[in-house]
Amino acid sequence: MKIVTAIIQPEKLDDVKAALFNAEVCKMTVSRVKGCGQQAGYSESYRGQKRSVNLLDKVRLDIAVNENFVKPTVDAIIKGARTGKIGDGKIFVVDLPECIRIRTGETGGEAIG
Ligand SMILES: Nc1ncnc2c1ncn2[C@@H]1O[C@H](COP(=O)(O)OP(=O)(O)OP(=O)(O)O)[C@@H](O)[C@H]1O
Ligand SMILES: [Mg+2]
Numbered sequence: 001m002k003i004v005t006a007i008i009q010p011e012k013l014d015d016v017k018a019a020l021f022n023a024e025v026c027k028m029t030v031s032r033v034k035g036c037g038q039q040a041g042y043s044e045s046y047r048g049q050k051r052s053v054n055l056l057d058k059v060r061l062d063i064a065v066n067e068n069f070v071k072p073t074v075d076a077i078i079k080g081a082r083t084g085k086i087g088d089g090k091i092f093v094v095d096l097p098e099c100i101r102i103r104t105g106e107t108g109g110e111a112i113g
Helices: 010-022 067-081 108-112
Strands: 002-008 029-035 056-065 089-095
Touching (some): 010 056, 010 067
8 A cells, every 4th residue: 555645736636636536536635735845935037035945835635545546646646737847746655554444444455445
């Protein structure tokens, strides 16, 4: 099992949701977060003095999947979020040792699916 965590532009959330739905990925947690990447939150044209990073509004998706859904999930996020411009976002794929469905006590792949 893996956790796919994606940080995307907020305005791409609807496109990413649609692409995930098409890939039959329908379980997700979505959060509003702040962050910055390699531009430290400043555009290429920024000319002011930088004293710190500039945190920008982002949307975070956390999606726990079985191994066979990792690639479809990643592909769908890219399809929905990519414009080719800086700030399109980033995807982190992390090993997930366990998952438990509280209602039934199911564990592992059965609890995720
Ligand atoms: N190394 C990192 N660790 C934690 N969060 C990160 C990291 N890189 C990016 N992020 C998160 O992802 C968001 C989007 O990153 P962003 O797309 O700007 O990445 P980038 O590496 O700067 O690539 P690009 O040059 O395409 O902009 C950031 O605002 C931040 O929330
Ligand atoms: Mg960036």
